[in-house]
Amino acid sequence: MRGTENTRQGLRPAVARPVCSLPLLGVLAALSGCSVGPKFTKPEAALPQEWRTHDAAGVSTQSEVDSAWWKSFGDPTLDKLVELAYRQNLPLQQAGLRIVEARAQLSILTGQQYPQVQVAFGSATAVGVSENAANTVLAERHFLDYQLGFDALWELDFWGKYRRGVEAGTAGLLASVADYQSGLVSLSAEVARTYVLIRTFEELIELGQQNVKLQEESLQIAESRFRNGATSELDVAQATTLLESTRATIPQLEIGLEQARNALSTLLGQPVGAVEALLEGPKQIPRAPEQVAVGVPAAVLRRRPDVRSAELYAAAQCARIGVAEAELYPSFTIFGSIGLRASSAGSPSANLFSLDSLFYAVGPRIVFPFLNYGRLKNGVRVEDARFQQLLVNYRNTVLKAAQEVADALVGYVKSQQALTFGRASVKAAQRSVEIAVVQYREGSVDYQRVLDAQRTLLEEQNQLAQTSSSIATSLVALYKALGGGWEVRQGQPIVPEGTQREMERRTDWGDLVSKPRKQETKQEATQSPSPGNQQSAPPENE
Known part of the structure; x- marks a missing residue:
């Protein structure tokens, strides 16, 4: 989920532009209100009318x-x-x-x-590239790579799985x-x-x-x-x-x-x-x-x-x-990542905290476990x-x-x-x-x-x-x-x-x-x- 830009080639961090994902997210959020499964009602039990x-x-x-x-x-x-x-x-x-x-x-x-995965990450990595490696075109074979950001993952409660869990817990x-x-x-x-x-x-x-x-x-x-x-x-x-x-x-x-x-x-x-x-x-x-x-x-x-x-x-x-x-049923997940990334391979004076170092990614993901061999049923x-x-x-x-x-x-x-x-x-x-x-x-x-x-x-x-x-x-x-x-x-x-x-x-x-x-x-x-x-x-x- 983090940035995939090629810092080894000295390029600026890429900026992902959301295009058609936001309307889909809105639809999923609006529909995330139904709950599958039976509704509990008090069972009947026989009792005498009087002692x-x-x-x-x-x-x-x-x-x-x-x-x-x-x-x-x-x-x-x-x-x-x-x-x-x-x-x-x-x-x-x-x-x-x-x-x-x-x-x-x-x-x-x-x-x-609520969002199930919330991770703040940061790293400073020293990289050394082999001269004999294939496709090595970097001018700098030894450089530093920095990252600082935040990841999130939220599975929408579309089918009421988590609401049912709260009902069970209550x-x-x-x-x-x-x-x-x-x-x-x-x-x-x-x-x-x-x-x-x-x-x-x-x-x-x-x-x-x-x-x-x-x-x-x-x-x-x-x-x-x-x-x-x-x-x-x-x-x-x-x-x-x-x-x-x-x-x-x-x-x-x-x-x-x-x-x-x-x-x-x-x-x-x-x-x-x-x-x-x-x-x-x-x-x-x-x-x-x-x-x-x-x-x-x-x-x-x-x-x-x-x-x-x-x-x-x-x-x-x-x-x-x-x-x-x-x-x-299919699960609908919203994932996102935002952060800063810079590398000395592209520019020895690259500033991690500048606007040019910003990257982000956001979008939906759908998972449908149709090959479960009857396990879920x-x-x-x-x-x-x-x-x-x-x-x-x-x-x-x-x-x-x-x-x-x-x-x-x-x-x-x-x-x-x-x-x-x-x-x-x-x-x-x-x-x-x-x-x-x-x-x-x-x-x-x-x-x-x-x-x-x-x-x-x-x-x-x-x-x-x-x-x-x-x-x-x-x-x-x-x-x-x-x-x-x-x-x-x-x-x-x-x-x-x-x-x-x-x-x-x-x-x-x-x-x-x-x-x-x-x-x-x-x-x-x-x-x-x-x-x-x-x-x-x-x-x-x-």
Whole structure:
């Protein structure tokens, strides 16, 4: 693209004169506005009209789902744990950094819409010509050659290849934001579930210890009756068996408790053992509120970030079909070169910076890859097949979302019903133990009655604790399935300040780490799950 004048013959630099190229450039620029490839539309997905248990007591479909749903348990410890997890969880920080990566990638795709090759060049070359070389007519065989100039190459986005790339990058960025929000939903639910598990183990251990004391008293009665000859050693053996069996369950429960605490430490981004001080307070299973808002099935599509993410990834892939299809058609490129060139071979006093040293060249270039042996067409097919996979994945994500809500809702409702029966059962089992012990002490029944009553009491108490835990975990699963929890972090930094400083010491990040792009703020304001029907706004110059 640079000047081709023959300085070896001492001629002045040639000046290229554009003749018919400018009208053609104008036509190409005017036509550079169409885009090939399909236009993305939101895929259809089947959803039930209402939840099967929508009319159950304590369930409301009229109210909006609480964003900070964990506060409905009324447990300050749980509130504090969720807030700490939002600030310290490491996988969540990874999701935030993927947003930063997507921002940078979108900036790359945006830059491809403008001149792709921009080169400033300069050289000073000493030339020596052989006397024995053919066609050597220069008077000077040793001279200096100077060049200084600028080259540019711009492929016009005639078929919308680069605009489609920006669409794909925009959808990919918004999908990474939705993935981050989905991470928030999963994190808050996992912290709450693990906290409920910790409190459940603590209550089961407490129940085990209470039953150990009760069974120790029964063993003392059996030993006293055996010493007095009122009964056989069988009663003592049976009482000892039950007592030691109950004692053996406590270490197993303590294993589960310690493992749950370790899991919570990891969720908080802390080493094991760091959560002990955070778990101070009443050791009771969090109680669910009397009224739970679940909304209607259609609201799941608006609230669940993973559903939006699945749709956005499909939108990004739809745009990539256009990128691949644009390769099938001719590409139109504008190239240009301008600069200064001089050589001492023509004139020892030649001035590089004089007007006579100017050269330039400008014009269009058309490339039509018609001999591609099906490679480009099959590239379109590959992208289309991937797009169809993502459409199916979107529909499957919607179905699974509805299933998760229905499963959690029925678990919550039925566990509430079971809790009423469980409380009555435990009360009756406690009374049975009292009666059996009194009757055994008086000698009216054998120890088998006491044994059965105490074993039943422990089982019913454990079952009641598990039911209470199931109510709490089902409610956590319900709110997770409804997609709640991410809203409270809107407008908050996605990358911790310490990480920002560490990254900025290595690389000039500009405002990519600290400032959301316009597409993000627009999506956050509207929460529209389908960007495909809107033209993507280009990001700010960065």
